[in-house]
Amino acid sequence: MSDPVPVLDRDAAEPPPAGPPAPAERRPGRWEVLLTPLAAHQAAVVRIGVALAWGGFLLREWPHRRVLYGDLSPWSSDLSRQLLADTHAFTVLGRSSDRWWFELVYHLAILASAALLLGWRTRASSVLFAVTAVSLQNRNILVGDGGDNVVHLMAIYLALTRCGLVWSLDARRRARRSPAGPAAGEQPGEVRAVLDALASMLHNCAMLVIAVQVVLIYSTAGWYKIQGSRWQDGTAVYYPLHLGYFSPWPALSGLLGAGLLTTVALSYGTVVAQVAFPFTLANRRLKNVLLALMMAEHAAIAVTLGLPFFSLAMIAADAVFLPTGALRRLERWAVGLLGLLGLAGPAGPAGPAGLVERPAEGSRPESG
Amino acid sequence: MRVWSVPARVVLSVAALGLAAGTALFLAALFLHVAPENAVSRRYRAEVDAVVYPEFEQNWKLFAPNPLQQNVMVDARVQTIAGDGRITTRDWTGLTAQDFAAVRHNPAPSHVDQNLLRRAWDFYDATHPQQDGAVAGPRAKLAEEYLKRIALQRIGRTAGGERILQIQFRVGARTVAPPPWSPEQVSTDPDYRELPWWPVNEDDYRGLA
Structure with missing residues (x-):
């Protein structure tokens, strides 16, 4: 349990840095890898996905914000306070029902989403993101769905990770400060190094929690479905497609639910994939196939059931299991695309503008 | 290292x-x-x-063990009082039907249309057990007030130019017809249940603007 590597992708640890090692370096002990942040790319992709899902949601709901969480809500601040006194859920919107305070929090939440998306002052923005997201949701917990639940949990977990090590403005700033890369710099003082290692250990635990959380989501969803008569007789997928709340495109829903074979295959496939997913983690290739399938299913759900933000949040959470190799390929494509568009700055040793810089000092675990 | x-x-x-x-x-x-x-x-x-509780709550029984197989339709109607004291009972308004219309052809339905009333009714249902002798919990009153305010926000302060005296809800579960190839026969007629009339006063409108 204290070793998160097997749960996350096996190649999640960074490869050793290029270039000559600093003179003071020695081979790390077996456990010392845990003192450095693992799965930096996975943390970044979850960060970006969750920020996109919640930030996009906040923008989409901007015209309705006061009805959902503010002064115009049917769930009045009086009702909210009575429930909160019982549940003790955290919200900064509990005491004051002033409109200006609500508007401030809502717009801070949008800014925090943007900052987290870009990885700008990631440590601070991830905390602000968690505080504002949890506050808004707890102001009216009764308007949320599964997507809000995922964002709620991931917001808290992300605040405990070092999710800005790569793919962030922070990484670019660090790269500009020491253009030769971290390997060339002298070692930081020991107090600094201990704090750094503590933050990394916390990060590793939080990444493990995110991974286990995703496994729990699929296990629960899958194992409870097995007990359902509609999943057993293979018609389950048909029904949500015919609920008024979840059929924005009735013609499409009708088409999808019309075929006997497709309906049964989709119903059985969903259950098999959800139940099997945790066990496929032992086999990289199988895990990746299933991960792609489940991301595709969520993308389909986004459209057919009218749940784009739920689906995006689920895909963001799934992304914790993406292989580092694939994320690095994505990185190269993105950098190439930016270069083509002429958007990238001067190319340094770390690539254009250092956007894809390696994690900073003390964050280069070697897969021992 | x-x-x-x-x-x-x-x-x-x-x-x-x-x-x-x-x-x-x-x-x-x-x-x-x-x-x-x-x-x-x-x-x-x-x-x-x-x-x-409260921050790490999990509910992942998405569509499990069985997906919902009914469209739960919540309707509301009001009684109004005229200047001369005459009381009129107005027609039913399909609140859920309004939601369905708002969701239709919308690539990103708002939580206001997709979750607000749906989950408010779930909350009401969960806090109002229907078995004999069951006692409604402390949250029952919150659920009633919430449901009432959702309807009043949509209906407004007056109906037909007259002040609203009281409001009543009814809920009908309309079973989704089985797939065309299924041999199952189910009745898709809604099975309506009426709630008692609830008085409406100025306090219920606080903040609804």
Whole structure:
């Protein structure tokens, strides 16, 4: 349990840095890898996905914000306070029902989403993101769905990770400060190094929690479905497609639910994939196939059931299991695309503008 | 890797043990919370609840064990009083039907249309057990007030130019017709249940603007 590597992708640890090692370096002990942040790319992709899902949601709901969480809500601040006194859920919107305070929090939440998306002052923005997201949701917990639940949990977990090590403005700033890369710099003082290692250990635990959380989501969803008569007789997928709340495109829903074979295959496939997913983690290739399938299913759900933000949040959470190799390929494509568009700055040793810089000092675990 | 001094090793080891134990306990609590009720989760219910509620609540039984197979239609109607004291009962308004219309052909339906009334009704239903002798919990009043305010926000302060005196809800479960190839026969007629009339006063409108 204290070793998160097997749960996350096996190649999640960074490869050793290029270039000559600093003179003071020695081979790390077996456990010392845990003192450095693992799965930096996975943390970044979850960060970006969750920020996109919640930030996009906040923008989409901007015209309705006061009805959902503010002064115009049917769930009045009086009702909210009575429930909160019982549940003790955290919200900064509990005491004051002033409109200006609500508007401030809502717009801070949008800014925090943007900052987290870009990885700008990631440590601070991830905390602000968690505080504002949890506050808004707890102001009216009764308007949320599964997507809000995922964002709620991931917001808290992300605040405990070092999710800005790569793919962030922070990484670019660090790269500009020491253009030769971290390997060339002298070692930081020991107090600094201990704090750094503590933050990394916390990060590793939080990444493990995110991974286990995703496994729990699929296990629960899958194992409870097995007990359902509609999943057993293979018609389950048909029904949500015919609920008024979840059929924005009735013609499409009708088409999808019309075929006997497709309906049964989709119903059985969903259950098999959800139940099997945790066990496929032992086999990289199988895990990746299933991960792609489940991301595709969520993308389909986004459209057919009218749940784009739920689906995006689920895909963001799934992304914790993406292989580092694939994320690095994505990185190269993105950098190439930016270069083509002429958007990238001067190319340094770390690539254009250092956007894809390696994690900073003390964050280069070697897969021992 | 650097060579750590003895104090640094102590600090790091203690922190590692603490974090590992904390993470293990947290994940164990999450597992017991989502697992079916069992001997262990019964024994440690208080501890598990203390970890999970209120911020780490989980409900992943998405469409499980069975997907919802009914469209639960919530309607509301009001009684108004005229200047001369005459009382009129107005027609039913299909609140859920309004939601369905708003969701239709919308690539990103708002929570206002997709979740607000749907989950308010679920909340009401959960806090108002229908078995004989069952007593509504402390949250029942909150659910009633919430439902009433949702309807009043849509209907407004007056109907037909007259002041609203009271409001009534009815809920009908319309079973989704089985797939065309299915041999099942089900009645898709809604089965309506009427709630009592609830008085409406100025307080109910507070903040609804």
